[in-house]
Amino acid sequence: MSVVIGVDPHKASHTAVVLDDQENVLGRLRVHANSKQAEQLLAWAGSWPDHVWAIEGAGGLGYLLAQQLVAAGEQVLDVQPKLAARVRLLGTGQANKNDPNDARSAAVAALHGHEIPLVRLDDQAAVMRVWVRRRRDIARTRNRVANRLHAVLCELVPGGFAGEISALQAIAMLATIQPRGAAGTARHELATDLVEDLRRLDRQQSQVRTRLASIVAASQTSTTDIFGVGPIIAATVIGATRNVDRFPSADRFAAYTGTAPIEASSGPHKIYRLSRRGNRQLNHAIHMAAVTQIRNRHSVGRSYYDRKISEGMSPKMALRALKRRISNALFKAMMNDAKRAPATAATGTREGNRGTTLSPARPAHTPNTSSSEKPLPGPPRA
Numbered sequence: 001m002s003v004v005i006g007v008d009p010h011k012a013s014h015t016a017v018v019l020d021d022q023e024n025v026l027g028r029l030r031v032h033a034n035s036k037q038a039e040q041l042l043a044w045a046g047s048w049p050d051h052v053w054a055i056e057g058a059g060g061l062g063y064l065l066a067q068q069l070v071a072a073g074e075q076v077l078d079v080q081p082k083l084a085a086r087v088r089l090l091g092t093g094q095a096n097k098n099d100p101n102d103a104r105s106a107a108v109a110a111l112h113g114h115e116i117p118l119v120r121l122d123d124q125a126a127v128m129r130v131w132v133r134r135r136r137d138i139a140r141t142r143n144r145v146a147n148r149l150h151a152v153l154c155e156l157v158p159g160g161f162a163g164e165i166s167a168l169q170a171i172a173m174l175a176t177i178q179p180r181g182a183a184g185t186a187r188h189e190l191a192t193d194l195v196e197d198l199r200r201l202d203r204q205q206s207q208v209r210t211r212l213a214s215i216v217a218a219s220q221t222s223t224t225d226i227f228g229v230g231p232i233i234a235a236t237v238i239g240a241t242r243n244v245d246r247f248p249s250a251d252r253f254a255a256y257t258g259t260a261p262i263e264a265s266s267g268p269h270k271i272y273r274l275s276r277r278g279n280r281q282l283n284h285a286i287h288m289a290a291v292t293q294i295r296n297r298h299s300v301g302r303s304y305y306d307r308k309i310s311e312g313m314s315p316k317m318a319l320r321a322l323k324r325r326i327s328n329a330l331f332k333a334m335m336n337d338a339k340r341a342p343a344t345a346a347t348g349t350r351e352g353n354r355g356t357t358l359s360p361a362r363p364a365h366t367p368n369t370s371s372s373e374k375p376l377p378g379p380p381r382a
Contacts, residue, residue: 003048006079006107007041007055008099009033009062015099016041018048019107028100038068052077054110056084056102058119066119076119078105083113117246124219129239131215132281135208135232142201149194155187167198222333226326227299228292237330238287243306250327258283259320259327274320283323286330288290290322 004024009017014037016026027047032042045051058066058078066076087105088097110116149170154160156177161169174195179188213231216224216238223234246251254260258278264271293301301322308318 002052003046004105004107004110005048005051005053006110007053007065008106009055009057009060009065010099010104011061013099014041014062014065015103016044017103017107018045018051019104019111019267021111023108023111025104025226028103028213030099033065037065038072041065041069042072042074045098052110054079054106054116055119057081064367067122069172070119070121071195075117078119079109079113079116083109097164115337117243121245124215125238125242126275127215128212128219128235129242131208131212132232132239135205135212138201138204138208142198142205145194145197145201149191152187152191153328154193156184157193167202168193170195170198177312210354219337221337223330223337225331226333227296227301228289228326229330233285233289236281238334240282241334242284243273244331246339247331250331253331254327256282257327259286259324286323286326290319293322294319 003018003020004018006019011033013030013032015030016028017025027044029041029044031037047051053066053069053074054078055062055066055069055076056079058076066078069076073233083155084102084105085117087108088101102110136319146165149165150160153165153170153173156179157173161173170191174188176193179185209232212235216231216234222227223233223237224231229237241253241256244253246280247256251260255275256278258275258280260275260278261272262275262277264273290301293299294305296302305318305322308321309315313321
């Protein structure tokens with residue numbers, strides 16, 4: 001008998017509930033999050049040979065457990081927390097918020113959901129995602145340190161330092177300052193410490209950039225062939241996209257990147273408005289590529305931008321059209337890269353309303369962005 005094992009993961013423990021295809025609870029287990037967690041769950045699940053795992057948030061708290069189960073040869077579904085929450089909201093008699101009900105909701109969502117994505121072992125996209133996140137964290141920390149340095153300099157020099165400041169500029173400025181009194185000396189020492197922090201963060205940023213460039217080069221991705229897409233943007237796009245084959249078309253990918261318009265039509269009037277949804281990291285990366293193309297007059301993107309301006313579009317509308325064009329080009333490049341990848345890298349999805357039959361025939365469901373999947377009027381596909 002085919003069963004689904006729903007799992008509600010937490011930092012300290014994981015709760016699993018087994019459901020048959022009629023949503024009957026066949027078993028329940030709670031294990032502590034430790035080095036034996038996967039072994040204990042696998043031994044317990046052996047009572048139901050024909051099973052599939054449905055982990056709520058396999059990319060969050062359930063990440064490590066999901067990877068351990070996949071490495072053991074298990075089929076694991078990634079049930080989005082919002083989907084499980086809807087099951088609890090619409091459920092009768094099982095709406096209480098506790099670990100067993102959460103695990104049951106994940107299993108029910110897997111039973112009745114369409115195109116629930118399968119979890120697969122980490123690849124180069126996951127490596128890129130790790131270092132892109134590290135680069136972003138360093139950049140945010142550097143901004144905080146630089147802002148604090150600006151504030152201290154305003155207390156040492158009238159007007160402080162105008163504009164963005166580098167570590168070398170701060171060192172040169174501090175060399176000309178003669179602090180007055182104990183408070184002035186303390187502020188000068190604090191500014192010196194902040195400059196050292198800036199230098200350390202600059203070194204770390206350089207190291208991460210070098211590492212990302214090496215990883216992107218090793219991946220042999222063709223996304224860097226697109227004008228304005230360097231190693232950082234390529235790593236951001238690939239890492240955030242993960243498996244590009246989960247998007248059935250460039251339009252669905254554009255909805256995920258926030259470059260597809262949202263339909264706001266009423267009656268016979270067809271209206272589209274700007275989408276501020278989707279993955280904002282992806283959207284920002286595409287935005288930077290578009291700005292780079294516009295700044296370089298010899299680029300094809302700049303010619304396309306100028307043509308849209310001459311057709312009556314505003315600069316912002318032309319920029320959005322160019323972003324959509326770049327989104328299509330990125331999708332095409334990543335799909336071509338995926339076709340060149342080994343067949344063993346293919347992923348699949350669970351289809352159907354009942355049972356646990358898994359099929360790789362259709363791409364995984366696109367994350368819910370509520371954006372239009374229709375092509376943007378005007379720009380041709382790259």
